[in-house]
Amino acid sequence: FEFTVVVVGESGLGKSTLIDSLFQTNLYADRNIPNAKARIKKTVEIRKQTVDIEEKGVRLRLSVVDTPGFGDALNNDKCWDNIVKFIDEQYEKYLSDESGLNRRNITDQRVHCCLYFISPTGNGLKPLDIEFMKRLDTRVNIVPVIAKSDTLTAHEIKTLKRKILDDIRTHSIDVYTFPETDSDEDEEFKRENNQLKSSVPFAVVGSNKFYDIRGKKVRGRQYPWGIVEVENLEHCDFAKLRSMLIRTHMQDLKEVTHEVLYEQYRANRLRS
Amino acid sequence: FEFTVVVVGESGLGKSTLIDSLFQTNLYADRNIPNAKARIKKTVEIRKQTVDIEEKGVRLRLSVVDTPGFGDALNNDKCWDNIVKFIDEQYEKYLSDESGLNRRNITDQRVHCCLYFISPTGNGLKPLDIEFMKRLDTRVNIVPVIAKSDTLTAHEIKTLKRKILDDIRTHSIDVYTFPETDSDEDEEFKRENNQLKSSVPFAVVGSNKFYDIRGKKVRGRQYPWGIVEVENLEHCDFAKLRSMLIRTHMQDLKEVTHEVLYEQYRANRLRS
Numbered sequence: 001f002e003f004t005v006v007v008v009g010e011s012g013l014g015k016s017t018l019i020d021s022l023f024q025t026n027l028y029a030d031r032n033i034p035n036a037k038a039r040i041k042k043t044v045e046i047r048k049q050t051v052d053i054e055e056k057g058v059r060l061r062l063s064v065v066d067t068p069g070f071g072d073a074l075n076n077d078k079c080w081d082n083i084v085k086f087i088d089e090q091y092e093k094y095l096s097d098e099s100g101l102n103r104r105n106i107t108d109q110r111v112h113c114c115l116y117f118i119s120p121t122g123n124g125l126k127p128l129d130i131e132f133m134k135r136l137d138t139r140v141n142i143v144p145v146i147a148k149s150d151t152l153t154a155h156e157i158k159t160l161k162r163k164i165l166d167d168i169r170t171h172s173i174d175v176y177t178f179p180e181t182d183s184d185e186d187e188e189f190k191r192e193n194n195q196l197k198s199s200v201p202f203a204v205v206g207s208n209k210f211y212d213i214r215g216k217k218v219r220g221r222q223y224p225w226g227i228v229e230v231e232n233l234e235h236c237d238f239a240k241l242r243s244m245l246i247r248t249h250m251q252d253l254k255e256v257t258h259e260v261l262y263e264q265y266r267a268n269r270l271r272s
Numbered sequence: 273f274e275f276t277v278v279v280v281g282e283s284g285l286g287k288s289t290l291i292d293s294l295f296q297t298n299l300y301a302d303r304n305i306p307n308a309k310a311r312i313k314k315t316v317e318i319r320k321q322t323v324d325i326e327e328k329g330v331r332l333r334l335s336v337v338d339t340p341g342f343g344d345a346l347n348n349d350k351c352w353d354n355i356v357k358f359i360d361e362q363y364e365k366y367l368s369d370e371s372g373l374n375r376r377n378i379t380d381q382r383v384h385c386c387l388y389f390i391s392p393t394g395n396g397l398k399p400l401d402i403e404f405m406k407r408l409d410t411r412v413n414i415v416p417v418i419a420k421s422d423t424l425t426a427h428e429i430k431t432l433k434r435k436i437l438d439d440i441r442t443h444s445i446d447v448y449t450f451p452e453t454d455s456d457e458d459e460e461f462k463r464e465n466n467q468l469k470s471s472v473p474f475a476v477v478g479s480n481k482f483y484d485i486r487g488k489k490v491r492g493r494q495y496p497w498g499i500v501e502v503e504n505l506e507h508c509d510f511a512k513l514r515s516m517l518i519r520t521h522m523q524d525l526k527e528v529t530h531e532v533l534y535e536q537y538r539a540n541r542l543r544s
């Protein structure tokens with residue numbers, strides 16, 4: 001069972017911390033952070049890491065694709081090119097595997113989800129966010145998140161979420177939307193689905209440190225004025241993103257990739 | 273007694289909130305924030321507001337120059353041009369006033385300080401910061417600050433300050449440095465000067481809201497996990513920046529502008 005996530009956003013928005021928090025991995029322990037000079041070079045790299053994880057008894061082969069350098073240069077026009085190319089290459093690989101002799105044993109390396117990090121200091125979407133999403137929304141399920149949301153008060157989060165949804169609508173960007181629940185689904189799933197739907201884009205916080213709070217070990221960030229608890233629903237939407245990605249909607253993300261996005265790619269390729 | 277500050281940094285870094293917090297003004301009450309589409313246009317505007325304030329019995333004519341649009345476009349090369357032009361124009365004006373008949377009553381509209389906002393999500397200086405400071409350090413006193421420092425833990429602030437000072441040294445950028453204290457100055461001033469020197473770049477937080485804490489009205493930001501107190505030295509360097517700008521070093525900022533930076537401009541102009 002394979003699942004591939006591409007993680008996109010300017011450096012320093014807490015991407016690697018969030019990935020390690022979501023999947024309880026340690027993918028970035030020995031990463032070296034480039035200094036400003038090294039980041040001036042324009043090319044955006046593509047780095048893939050694969051790890052086997054186990055979630056509630058299900059074994060999963062998770063691939064995380066990083067895009068260091070995205071949005072970091074002085075001039076960022078076309079910084080999405082390498083990412084578009086990479087996603088198309090996976091479709092191309094799948095297309096040739098599907099048309100080959102070995103149709104039975106194809107490993108699915110297509111990208112099922114793009115976790116896109118929106119800066120919390122913006123006032124809605126920035127020009128870079130809009131340009132990126134407009135080019136990728138027909139190729140991959142985009143799940144936008146508000147990065148480092150512990151820098152925003154509860155009121156500022158509400159305003160920013162509304163502003164982002166307005167920008168998404170004005171620019172007709174097709175982000176991943178939760179499927180309508182069928183009438184025969186159980187009440188619990190319907191309720192949870194609606195709760196997730198009303199919290200998008202998720203405002204998330206990540207951390208690799210743990211603190212003792214009320215006798216439990218809690219993942220959090222410590223400030224002089226208090227401790228942010230990553231998994232506390234009063235503090236941020238981390239737990240909602242985690243349950244959506246791993247428990248309730250991973251299957252749907254794979255299905256949309258296969259039945260809609262890949263089919264679109266195939267149709268375009270066969271026509272050209 | 274005139275003092276002019278130019279405020280530079282990407283939008284959303286809390287610049288207007290900090291200015292209102294520092295000078296207890298309400299300069300930005302009816303400002304309209306442009307949406308992403310409006311920000312794509314490349315030109316950086318120059319907007320000046322002047323207000324009379326009184327600090328510990330001294331009347332001061334404070335001018336604040338905003339630079340909306342700085343660093344907000346997709347392609348930010350040359351976004352500093354309008355700011356450089358504006359600063360040079362003030363020197364030119366002063367030069368012609370000085371050589372005119374009315375030397376006695378010159379109003380000093382030169383820019384005495386550039387408050388430069390460094391994003392807290394960076395890993396030191398970004399390419400844009402370096403390019404801007406390298407072009408302005410011979411024209412104006414640059415006072416770099418770490419914006420929205422309530423997004424950083426105490427440890428992260430220490431690391432970021434060190435990284436920024438390294439980047440400033442590597443790129444030989446000339447930011448404003450505190451004058452050496454003479455041996456005859458009183459102990460109190462020496463101690464305070466050293467404390468300020470060791471805290472640069474100041475990590476600041478701003479807010480327009482007040483909360484009742486320990487029976488006092490305190491300027492702060494409220495999170496579910498606690499309240500950041502802007503003027504609390506355990507929480508950020510706001511109080512240090514305020515005392516430096518208004519109490520202890522405003523005179524020195526004016527003197528350096530007049531005796532060093534303006535003289536350099538004048539010498540270059542007369543030579544060319």
Ligand SMILES: Nc1nc2c(ncn2[C@@H]2O[C@H](COP(=O)(O)OP(=O)(O)O)[C@@H](O)[C@H]2O)c(=O)[nH]1
Pocket residue numbers: 010011012013014015016017018147148149150151204205206207221423424428
């Ligand atoms: N305020 C805040 N800081 C965070 C958060 N997650 C990570 N950080 C800090 O931000 C810095 C950069 O995080 P990192 O994950 O390396 O960012 P990346 O460059 O996007 O991968 C580190 O100092 C982290 O401790 C968060 O949710 N909130």
Ligand SMILES: Nc1nc2c(ncn2[C@@H]2O[C@H](COP(=O)(O)OP(=O)(O)O)[C@@H](O)[C@H]2O)c(=O)[nH]1
Pocket residue numbers: 151152156282283284285286287288289290419420421422423476477478479493
């Ligand atoms: N976390 C944090 N947010 C701040 C701070 N100062 C302002 N803000 C918030 O950041 C947003 C933008 O602030 P503003 O002053 O308009 O930024 P400007 O565009 O740089 O002038 C507002 O929602 C403020 O409430 C701060 O010190 N820390």
